[in-house]
Amino acid sequence: MTTPFRMAAAAAMACALSLPALAETAPENTDPIVINAGELELPTAVPPPAHLDGAVPEIYSGWLFRDAATQVMQTDDFQNPGMIFVDQGITEWNTVEGAAEKSCASCHEDISVAMKGLRATTPKVNKDGVLWSVEDYVNDCRVNRMEAEALDWNGDRMKNLTAAISMQSRGMPVDVAIDGPAQPFWEQGKEMYYTRYGQLELSCSNCHEDHYGDWIRADHLSQGQTNGFPVYRLKDAGLVSQHNRFRGCVRDTRAETFAIGSDEFRALELYVASRGNGLPVEGVSVRH
Amino acid sequence: MSRHAVFLAPAALMVMALAAPLAAETAPQDVVFDDFGSIAEPLSDTAGNAEQGAVVYVDRSTGNCVACHAIADRTDADFQGNIGPSLDGAGDRWTTEQLRGIVADAKRTFPESMMPSMYKTSGYIRPGDAFTGKAGTEPLPPLLTAQQIEDVVAYLATLKE
Numbered sequence: 303m304t305t306p307f308r309m310a311a312a313a314a315m316a317c318a319l320s321l322p323a324l325a326e327t328a329p330e331n332t333d334p335i336v337i338n339a340g341e342l343e344l345p346t347a348v349p350p351p352a353h354l355d356g357a358v359p360e361i362y363s364g365w366l367f368r369d370a371a372t373q374v375m376q377t378d379d380f381q382n383p384g385m386i387f388v389d390q391g392i393t394e395w396n397t398v399e400g401a402a403e404k405s406c407a408s409c410h411e412d413i414s415v416a417m418k419g420l421r422a423t424t425p426k427v428n429k430d431g432v433l434w435s436v437e438d439y440v441n442d443c444r445v446n447r448m449e450a451e452a453l454d455w456n457g458d459r460m461k462n463l464t465a466a467i468s469m470q471s472r473g474m475p476v477d478v479a480i481d482g483p484a485q486p487f488w489e490q491g492k493e494m495y496y497t498r499y500g501q502l503e504l505s506c507s508n509c510h511e512d513h514y515g516d517w518i519r520a521d522h523l524s525q526g527q528t529n530g531f532p533v534y535r536l537k538d539a540g541l542v543s544q545h546n547r548f549r550g551c552v553r554d555t556r557a558e559t560f561a562i563g564s565d566e567f568r569a570l571e572l573y574v575a576s577r578g579n580g581l582p583v584e585g586v587s588v589r590h
Numbered sequence: 591m592s593r594h595a596v597f598l599a600p601a602a603l604m605v606m607a608l609a610a611p612l613a614a615e616t617a618p619q620d621v622v623f624d625d626f627g628s629i630a631e632p633l634s635d636t637a638g639n640a641e642q643g644a645v646v647y648v649d650r651s652t653g654n655c656v657a658c659h660a661i662a663d664r665t666d667a668d669f670q671g672n673i674g675p676s677l678d679g680a681g682d683r684w685t686t687e688q689l690r691g692i693v694a695d696a697k698r699t700f701p702e703s704m705m706p707s708m709y710k711t712s713g714y715i716r717p718g719d720a721f722t723g724k725a726g727t728e729p730l731p732p733l734l735t736a737q738q739i740e741d742v743v744a745y746l747a748t749l750k751e
Binding site: 497498499500501502503504508512513516517518519520549552553554555556557558559 | 654656657658668669670671672673704706707714715716717718719720721722723724725726730733
């Protein structure tokens with residue numbers, strides 16, 4: 303928002319008064335993410351899903367808003383620090399645990415076949431009409447089929463597993479259902495997305511719809527897309543789950559947050575995912 | 591120290607009472623805005639101090655205005671945001687009364703503005719206890735004290751081109 307010249311005081315004032323609150327800025331380029339020297343190309347800008355109804359002209363990967371050094375780490379699986387955790391997640395997949403003496407692999411066998419596409423379509427409504435995230439599918443198997451204890455939603459073992467599962471959908475477009483049984487959850491998430499929470503009275507849309515591309519102090523705002531989650535965050539030297547990211551963003555509005563793994567965050571996860579319908583699952587993205 | 595803390599601490603109260611007559615401040619719920627969002631009366635009877643205001647303007651834990659605004663000569667700020675307009679020349683564009691209204695509760699001047707209300711204590715959705723993520727109890731301490739608002743307004747009034 304640098305104005306090269308100043309207008310006359312009166313004009314400037316009129317302008318300030320009528321200034322629209324929207325100041326979204328498109329990224330300078332929208333190159334795809336080229337993984338492992340061309341093995342896979344992930345588009346970073348695609349047309350928005352119809353339900354967004356013109357709210358944004360295009361949807362963008364969060365990768366576009368990161369600095370070059372961070373971006374490049376995501377283009378090579380040997381450099382991407384998140385891949386260590388993917389490997390640990392695969393080990394987890396194969397580890398026998400619980401009274402039934404089973405691993406995930408005992409029932410599902412090859413993760414690359416069994417889990418392909420799951421990440422691209424979750425959260426989704428299960429057969430009992432409950433909205434489930436990937437974490438819920440994992441814990442359902444652990445508790446009911448492995449007879450082991452549920453994993454902590456935000457713990458390392460769960461994040462490693464969800465990272466490994468996410469990788470099996472890498473390149474597949476996000477395609478969560480928003481109609482039918484999903485619709486009430488989607489509506490709830492949408493309502494949350496536009497609610498101005500906390501003492502700072504900021505909604506997700508204030509930052510990620512109206513002001514992506516702008517800077518909030520040192521932070522370059524993206525559209526807050528979730529297709530790269532769980533992401534590897536350099537600052538935390540570890541994986542970050544979607545719900546943990548949501549919790550951080552809500553906390554930063556000086557609000558009482560929702561709990562990780564709460565129904566509210568599942569609904570928000572569905573709505574935010576649907577804003578990214580069409581962007582490819584990125585497996586484990588890198589953030590600073 | 592917040593002014594609530596001052597009011598609660600009897601020792602501090604006494605020191606203040608001895609040093610000077612109690613500074614009179616308008617409580618957030620008593621502030622009178624005009625139809626366009628301006629506040630005619632100062633919120634404190636101690637005149638705003640522009641130098642103090644310049645500090646509040648960049649300070650992360652108080653004003654943090656710089657998260658969203660830029661001012662060309664604030665080379666002391668490590669980063670400046672661009673969510674809101676540049677404030678260069680704000681003192682030419684707005685009267686003191688208008689600036690006071692914008693800083694205290696910008697939504698009265700710019701409906702639906704993203705700018706947080708600095709002198710408001712209730713009416714929030716899921717109010718938190720500062721940045722802890724835990725629930726807060728209304729009335730919350732306002733983001734800025736009456737005096738800090740007067741100081742920031744005095745600073746903004748110096749921004750002339």
